[in-house]
Amino acid sequence: MSVKVDSWGSRVGLILAMAGNAVGLGNFLRFPVQAVQNGGGAFIIPYLICFLVMGIPLLFIEWSTGRYGGKFGNHSTPYILDTMSKGRIWKYVGVFGIFTNIAVAAYYCYIESWTISYVYHSIVGTFNGLSQGAVADFFNNYIDIGTSTTGIPYEAVIFYIACIILNTYILSKGLGGIEKVAKIGMPLLILFGVVLAVKGLTLGTSGASDLFPNANAWDGLNFLWTPQFDSLTNPKVWLAAAGQIFFTLSVGMGTIHCYAAYVKPKDDIALNAVSAGFMNEFVEVVLGSLIVIPIAAGYLGLDWVIQNAGFGMAFQTMPYLFQQWGGVLAVFAGVLWFGLLFFAGITSSLAMGTPWMGFMQDEFSWSKNKSAWSFGALILAMGLPTVIFYKQGLFDQYDYWAGTVSLVVFAFLETILFSYIFGIKKGWIEITSGADIKVPGFYKYIILIITPALLGWVLVSSIPDWIDKVKDTDTNNKEWFAENYYAENFEASGAKAGTVDEVKDDYILLSFENQKKVFDKASGKVDIVPFIDHKIYKFDLSKNQKTIVNIGDTVAPKDKIATGDFTNDTFYKFLGRMLLLSLFLFISIIVAIAYRKRTKEERIKL
Amino acid sequence: MNTTAIITMVLAQGIVSLFTFYFFYKVLTIKPHQEPDSYSENDKESDRQ
Numbered sequence: 001m002s003v004k005v006d007s008w009g010s011r012v013g014l015i016l017a018m019a020g021n022a023v024g025l026g027n028f029l030r031f032p033v034q035a036v037q038n039g040g041g042a043f044i045i046p047y048l049i050c051f052l053v054m055g056i057p058l059l060f061i062e063w064s065t066g067r068y069g070g071k072f073g074n075h076s077t078p079y080i081l082d083t084m085s086k087g088r089i090w091k092y093v094g095v096f097g098i099f100t101n102i103a104v105a106a107y108y109c110y111i112e113s114w115t116i117s118y119v120y121h122s123i124v125g126t127f128n129g130l131s132q133g134a135v136a137d138f139f140n141n142y143i144d145i146g147t148s149t150t151g152i153p154y155e156a157v158i159f160y161i162a163c164i165i166l167n168t169y170i171l172s173k174g175l176g177g178i179e180k181v182a183k184i185g186m187p188l189l190i191l192f193g194v195v196l197a198v199k200g201l202t203l204g205t206s207g208a209s210d211l212f213p214n215a216n217a218w219d220g221l222n223f224l225w226t227p228q229f230d231s232l233t234n235p236k237v238w239l240a241a242a243g244q245i246f247f248t249l250s251v252g253m254g255t256i257h258c259y260a261a262y263v264k265p266k267d268d269i270a271l272n273a274v275s276a277g278f279m280n281e282f283v284e285v286v287l288g289s290l291i292v293i294p295i296a297a298g299y300l301g302l303d304w305v306i307q308n309a310g311f312g313m314a315f316q317t318m319p320y321l322f323q324q325w326g327g328v329l330a331v332f333a334g335v336l337w338f339g340l341l342f343f344a345g346i347t348s349s350l351a352m353g354t355p356w357m358g359f360m361q362d363e364f365s366w367s368k369n370k371s372a373w374s375f376g377a378l379i380l381a382m383g384l385p386t387v388i389f390y391k392q393g394l395f396d397q398y399d400y401w402a403g404t405v406s407l408v409v410f411a412f413l414e415t416i417l418f419s420y421i422f423g424i425k426k427g428w429i430e431i432t433s434g435a436d437i438k439v440p441g442f443y444k445y446i447i448l449i450i451t452p453a454l455l456g457w458v459l460v461s462s463i464p465d466w467i468d469k470v471k472d473t474d475t476n477n478k479e480w481f482a483e484n485y486y487a488e489n490f491e492a493s494g495a496k497a498g499t500v501d502e503v504k505d506d507y508i509l510l511s512f513e514n515q516k517k518v519f520d521k522a523s524g525k526v527d528i529v530p531f532i533d534h535k536i537y538k539f540d541l542s543k544n545q546k547t548i549v550n551i552g553d554t555v556a557p558k559d560k561i562a563t564g565d566f567t568n569d570t571f572y573k574f575l576g577r578m579l580l581l582s583l584f585l586f587i588s589i590i591v592a593i594a595y596r597k598r599t600k601e602e603r604i605k606l
Numbered sequence: 607m608n609t610t611a612i613i614t615m616v617l618a619q620g621i622v623s624l625f626t627f628y629f630f631y632k633v634l635t636i637k638p639h640q641e642p643d644s645y646s647e648n649d650k651e652s653d654r655q
Contacts, residue, residue, distance in 0.1 A: 009647040015633060041614035048618070218607050225611040225618075264644045271636070275629040282626040286619045436636050437629075524608070 006174045006368070008262055013179035015272055018259055019279035020182040020347025022250045023189065025111065025314065027284040027344065031244060032293045033309045035224055038240045039231025044285070046232065046241035050454070051281065054242060057443060057451040058251040058411060059277045061418045063269040064430035066260030075261040075358030077254040078591045081414065084422040091591055093417075096410035097254020098359055099584045101352035102375070103402030104253070105167075106383030107395050108352070112345035113156070113163035114315055115338045117142070121149070122334025127319040132300075135320040139312075143390050160387050161380065167346065168376030171353040174368045175262060178350045185343035186279075192340040193283065196333070197290035200298075207298035207324060220297025220305055223519060224289055242458050247404075248284055249277060252411030255351040258358050270435035291337075295321055306517045306526060314341060363594035382583060389572045397576030400469060408462060412455040415447075424448045470577075472570045476558045480571035485545070485562040487555050490514070490535060497556040498535060500549050508537040508547050508562075510555055537561065 008014040035043040069080025077097025081090040121127065126149065127135055141147040148155045170177040203217035231237045246252065263269060292313055297305045299321045308317075314337075322333040356378070357371035366374070386395040418427050428444050472478050476486045490496045490512045498512035514533035517526045539545035545564030555561060607615075638648050 007646045008644055010645050011633060011638070013647075014645070015630075041611060041618070044614065044618045048621075221615070222607045222611045225615040226608060227610060227614050262644060264642070267639055267644045268636075271629060271632060274625075275633050278622065278626040278629050281622045285622045289615075289619075434639065436632065 006176075006262060008175055009179050011272070013183055014259065014263070015276045015279070016186045017175075017178050017182035017347070017351070018256065018272070018276035019283075020186050020189075020343075021255050021259065021351035022248065022276065022280040022348075023186070023283045023344050024248075024250070024348045025311075025341055025344055026248055027280070027288045028193075028291055028341070029311050029314055031248065031284045031288045032224060032291075033311075034240055034244050035289065036293065036306065036309050038237045039228045039234075040223060041225040041227035042229050042231050043237065043241060045227075046238045047244060050238075050242045050245040051277075053446050053450045054454045055245045055249050055251070056274060056277060057447045058246075058415070059249060059256070059273040060270065060431045060439070060443065061415060061427070061447065061451075062251060062256035063260045063263075063273040064427065065414065065418060066257035067263045067265060067267075067269050068430050069257065070261030070263065071265050073362060075258055075362055076355040077257050077410075077414075078359065078594075079362065080257050080261065081417060084417055087421070090417060091595065092588055093410070093413050094254075095584060095587045095591055096252075096406055096413075097257060098355045098587050099580075100253050100402050100406045100410065101255060101355050102378050102382060102587075103398055103406075103580055103583055105349050105352035105375075106379040107386045107398045107403075108345065108349050109163045109167060109379060109383060110156075110160050110387055110390075110395070112167075112342065112349055113159040114142070115342040115345060116163060117155070117159045118315060118319065118338040119335055119342065122319065122322070122331055122338060125331065127323055127334070128330070130320065130323065132317070132320045135323075136316040138319075139315045145388060145390075157384075157387055160383065164376050164380050164383070167349050167353065168372050170346075170350055171357060171375060172369045172372035175354075178354070181350060182347055185347050189340050189343040189347075190283065190287070192336040192343075193287035193291065196295075196336055196340070197287050199333070200290045200294035203294060203298035205298075207295075207321075209299070209324070212299065212301045212304070215297065215299050215301040217294040217298030219302040219519070219521075220294040221290075223297070223302055223306070224293050226524065239458065239461055242454055246408065246411070246455075246458065249280060250348065250351070252407035252409075252414075253352070254355045254410070258354045259351065261358065266434045268434050268436040270431060270439050271437045274437070292318070299324055302519045303517075306519060359590075359594075363597065382579060385575065385579060389575070392572035393569045394572045394576040397469075397573050398580065401577065401580050405462065405466060408455065408459050412452065412459050415452045415455055419448050419452060472573065475568070475570060477566070477568040478570055480568060480574070482566045482568060483563060484560050485537075485539070485564070485566050487537075487557055487559045487561050488535075489557045490533075494557045497554050500551050500553045500555060501534070503547055503549055503551055505546050506539040506541050508549060510535045510537075539564065 065080060065084065069083055072083045074080045074083060078091040078094035081094040084090065130138065138149065142149055142156055145154055145156045152158055170181055200217060205216045207217065208215040250256065260269060293305060296313060296317060318337055319334060322330045322337065325333055353372065353375045356375045360366040360371040360374065386398055424444060424447060432439050476488050490498055491514060496512055498510035500508060501511050502509035511532050511534050513530060515528050515530055518529045520527050539547060539562050543565045545562055545566065547562045549555060549561050641649065
C-alpha cells in the first residue's frame, strides 16, 4: 500500500528539475567534442533531426508513461510498465529503470565530488603557476586515492562520501528538496555558462602565448561551426548524432517516468516535455559550444583541440587555461566552471535517487528518510570500488554497461511496449490528454515507426562493441593474474611496432610512428601528418616486476616486455561487470518480493 | 570565423533559443488547471481555467 503524498510545488519547479535531470557534464564536454569529430557545423543537422524524431518522441513516451503509472500509485518503472501490459515480464524490464540510476549515481557522484574539490582548489589557488602538465598530473594524483592534495588522508574518498551525504540529505526532503536545488541550480548554471561563453566568444587571439603563437579562439568556433556537408552521407555521423541526443536527454533511465508519475492525469505533460527538452538543448547547443572549444583553442591552438578534445579536458586542462586569466579572474573562472559542472551534476544525481525511493515507498511503505538513506548506502557500496579501482578501468565498466548499454536497451524496449503492446491509440491519448499545446498528428507515426527504428539501429550497431568489451579486445594482457606482461597495441589496428628508447628495471620508453590531425588554415581542411609518438610503461619492483627489453629493441604488440607478478585490469573490469550484474539481480529479487506482497494484499492486476 | 560558420552558428543557436524561450514563456503564461492539480504551491489561488 502506498503512503506517498509527495507532490511538485510548481510547474516551473518540475520543468527545471526535469531539465536539470537532463543537463549534465555531457552538455559542456560531450556535445562540442562530438560536433568537432563529426562534420563540424553540419553535425547540427542530423543532431536536430534526431532531436525531433527520437528525442522529443522519447520524452513524450516517458512523460506520458510516467503519468499513466502514477494514476495507479506507481512511481518507478517496474510497476509503471507492469500497468501497461498483461505480460508479467515487463516489471522485470522495468528493473532497468532502477538499476541504471543506482549504478550511474554510484560513479556519477564521484565525478560530482571532483567538481566540489576543484571549486575548493580554485579558491585556495592550488593551480596558481602550475604548468599544463602539472595541472594534468594534479588530477592523476587526485584520483590516486593514496595521495593527498590537501593534507586530508584519502581525500578523494572523503569528498566522494561528502557528496553522497549531500545528495542523500536533499533526497530525504523529497520532491521539495529536489525542486529547491533545481530552482537555485539551473538559473545559476545558465548564468555561469553565459559568463564563460561570453569570455569564449570574445577571447580571439588574446590568449596566444610564445608556446602556442597561433592560438585563436575564433579558429575553434570556426572549426566547430563550419559545415562539412559531405559528412552528412556518412552513417557514422548520424549514429553519433542519435547517440548524443539520446544521452543528453537522460532518456532510457527511468527518472523522467518517476518525476512525471507525480503529475495528475488531467495536467499537461506535452508542453512540459518539450519545454524541459528544449531547455536542455539551449544549454547544450548555445552554451556548450561556446565554452570548452573556443577557450581551449584560444590558448592551446586548434591543432591541440583536434588532437586532444575529450572529457578529460574539464579537469586536466581548463584549470590551466583559467590561470592564464590571472589573479582574481582565474579564481572566479574556476569557481564558475566547476560550480557550473557541480550544478549540472547534482540536478542529475538527485533525479537518479527518485526511482529507488519511489519504488520502496510504493511497495514497502518506506518513509522518505529511510528510502533516501538506503539509496545513499547502496550507491556508496556500489561506488567505492569505482573510486578505489578507478585507474584499473572499473569506473569505465560502470559508465559503459550502466551509463550507455542499459539506457539504449531500456529505451528500445519501452518504445516497443508503448507503441505496439500498450498500443499507439491509447498512447496518443495519454500524450495529448490535458495538453497545453497541440501535438502535431504526425508524431503518432514517428513514435510508431521512426523512433523504434532509430533506437533499434543504435542498439544493433552497438552489439559488436558489447562483444569486444566482454572479450577485453582492447588489451593484450587478458589473464587476470599473470607472470608476464605483454606490449599493448600502439594504435587501433595493432599493426605498428615501436623501438625501445629508454629502459630501467621498472620503466620503458618506446617511440613509434603515429599520425595526427592538423588543421590547414588556407584550405580549411584537416590534414593527416605523421609524427614520432611515445609510450611509457611503469612497473612495480615490490611485486617482482622487471623489464626484459633492451635499448634499441623492436617491440611489437603482444611481445613480452616484463616479468613478475601482475594483476591485470581485466580482473577489475570483470569485477565491475559482476557487481553490476549482482545489482540487477538484487533489484529483480526485490521486485519479485514486491510482486508476492502485492499478490498477498490482492493488489495485483488481473 | 568564415561566413558559413557564422550563419550555421547563429541559425542553430537562434532556432534552439527561440523554441526554448517560446515554450518556457507558454509555461509561465498559461493559466493553471482546475484544482486539485499536480502542484501544491498554487493551491490557494482562485483564478483558474
